[in-house]
Amino acid sequence: MKKSAKPAIAAATLAAGMMIAFTGTASAQCGKASWYALTSKTASGERMNPSAMTAAHRSLPFGTKIRVTNQKNGKSVVVRINDRGPFIKGRVLDLSKGAAQQIGFIKSGHTSVCMQRT
16 A cells, blocks of 8 residues: 555544444533523524524534433433534534523533433
8 A cells, every 4th residue: 555545544534433423322422512592593594492402513414303411410401403503612512591401501601511312
């Protein structure tokens, strides 16, 4: 194999691993989450409902349902992806105010979560 082919294969392997890391129900993604309560239109075209069990994610398809678990208290909620975001560095998910209330982080504004597809 040529020297120049090795980095390309490594990059392709890494990309494939990242793509399948969140496809099965056994895999989970963890990181920081925040909440928002706007009433404007979401990226999916529907009106944001702050009390609905919805969330914004940068790349998951609209309509995807995920279970989000607050790592600080173990509470979880199932939400539907209907928006894009978060747009703050270091955050992986923006939950609706209603979903954030369900898992108990309204006062703090953000928390550590893990999420997996349902």
